[in-house]
Amino acid sequence: DIQLTQSPSFLSASVGDRVTITCRASQDISSSLAWYQQRPGKAPTLLIYAASTLQSGVPSRFSGSGSGTGFTLTISSLQPEDFATYYCQQLTSYPITFGQGTRLEMK
Amino acid sequence: EVLLVESGGGLGQPGGSLRLSCVASGFTFSDHYMDWVRQAPGKGLEWVGRTRNKANAYTTEYAASVKGRFIISRDDSRNSLYLQMNILKPEDTAVYYCVRPHSDTWSGSYFDSWGQGTLVTVSS
Numbered sequence: 001d002i003q004l005t006q007s008p009s010f011l012s013a014s015v016g017d018r019v020t021i022t023c024r025a026s027q028d029i030s031s032s033l034a035w036y037q038q039r040p041g042k043a044p045t046l047l048i049y050a051a052s053t054l055q056s057g058v059p060s061r062f063s064g065s066g067s068g069t070g071f072t073l074t075i076s077s078l079q080p081e082d083f084a085t086y087y088c089q090q091l092t093s094y095p096i097t098f099g100q101g102t103r104l105e106m107k
Numbered sequence: 108e109v110l111l112v113e114s115g116g117g118l119g120q121p122g123g124s125l126r127l128s129c130v131a132s133g134f135t136f137s138d139h140y141m142d143w144v145r146q147a148p149g150k151g152l153e154w155v156g157r158t159r160n161k162a163n164a165y166t167t168e169y170a171a172s173v174k175g176r177f178i179i180s181r182d183d184s185r186n187s188l189y190l191q192m193n194i195l196k197p198e199d200t201a202v203y204y205c206v207r208p209h210s211d212t213w214s215g216s217y218f219d220s221w222g223q224g225t226l227v228t229v230s231s
Contacts, residue, residue, distance in 0.1 A: 034217035036152075043204055043221040044152065050214065087152055091216045095170045096142075096154040 002026055002090050006099035012107045017078045021102045023071040023088035032091040035064055035073045038101075039084045047086075048073065080106075109133040109220040111205045116225030119195045123229075129188040129205030129222055137161060137183040140208045142218065143190050145201035155179075155203070158188070160211065173199075195229045202226050 003026040013019050023033065031051040036044040046055045048064035051071055061076045075082055083106050088099040115127040129141075140163075143155040156169040158179045167179050178191040188205055205222040209215045 032213060036218075038152075043224055044218075045221070046217060046219050049209070049217040049219075055219070089152075089217070091213055094168050096157075096216075098152040098154070101151045 001095055002029060002093060002097055004088050004090055004097055004099040006086075006088060006102050009100065009102060011102060011104050013078055013104065014107045015078050015080060019075050019078060019104065021073045021086055021104075023066075023073070023099050025069045025071070025090060028068050029090045029092040031067045033064075033066070033071050034089045034091060035062075036087045036089065037082075037084050038087065039081075044087065078104075109207065111207065111220055111222035113203065113205050113222045113225040116203065116227045119192070119199075119227060119229045121195055121197060121229055121231055123195050125192045125195065125227060127190040127192065127203055127205075127225060127227070129190075131186045131188065131205075131207070134207070134220075136181075136186040140211050140216070141179075141181060141188045142206045142208060143179060143188075144204045144206050144218070144221075145199075146204070146224075147198070147201045150201075153201075155190070157208075163211065192227070197229050200227060200229050 005024045007022045033051045035048040038044040052064045063074050085101045085103045087101050110132045113129045119125045140159050142157045156179045159166045176194045180189045202224040204224045206218040207220040209219045
């Protein structure tokens with residue numbers, strides 16, 4: 001199975017901050033990585049696919065980069081609605097796996 | 108608008124069975140692979156399994172944790188996806204989401220639509 005490790009697991013930040021979340025894969029997954037946001041009590045929503053392609057309707061302050069085994073999700077200027085949990089997901093082989101999540105909290 | 112609505116959650120007994128349903132609308136259900144993802148209380152996301160479409164013989168894939176106990180099926184005439192959960196264990200307690208992969212290629216298999224989820228609790 002492909003393991004995905006996110007860092008950090010918890011992140012405290014303020015509105016307007018720039019934040020970066022990292023996702024490392026246990027083997028090369030090319031660009032087959034997606035990022036999701038999950039607000040408390042809600043279903044996840046797709047932010048980014050193919051490592052760097054912004055899903056339609058997602059604000060441009062979100063961006064993704066990376067390939068191979070190292071990936072990042074960056075939020076350029078945090079907004080109040082961005083405080084949530086973020087997950088990466090690999091789409092290369094079964095079983096489909098997710099990172100353990102990064103909880104972004106307001107400082 | 109894509110809409111996925113799950114039902115069938117509730118309390119199940121250890122060793123027992125439950126069947127979840129998901130009704131889809133807003134897209135051509137029969138064209139799409141469909142998946143189930145679960146989330147235990149306070150935990151992360153876990154992929155449960157997938158059913159492919161008719162063009163791919165409705166074949167299925169499962170996570171090791173549920174293989175041999177859970178069965179994913181679909182009824183394209185009813186735009187419905189099912190998860191038959193057998194030999195339930197307390198660790199199956201989770202919110203179960205019905206999800207739609209964008210396309211049937213690996214590069215397009217990210218989940219672009221999610222249902223609201225249905226809670227399954229396994230306890231005696």
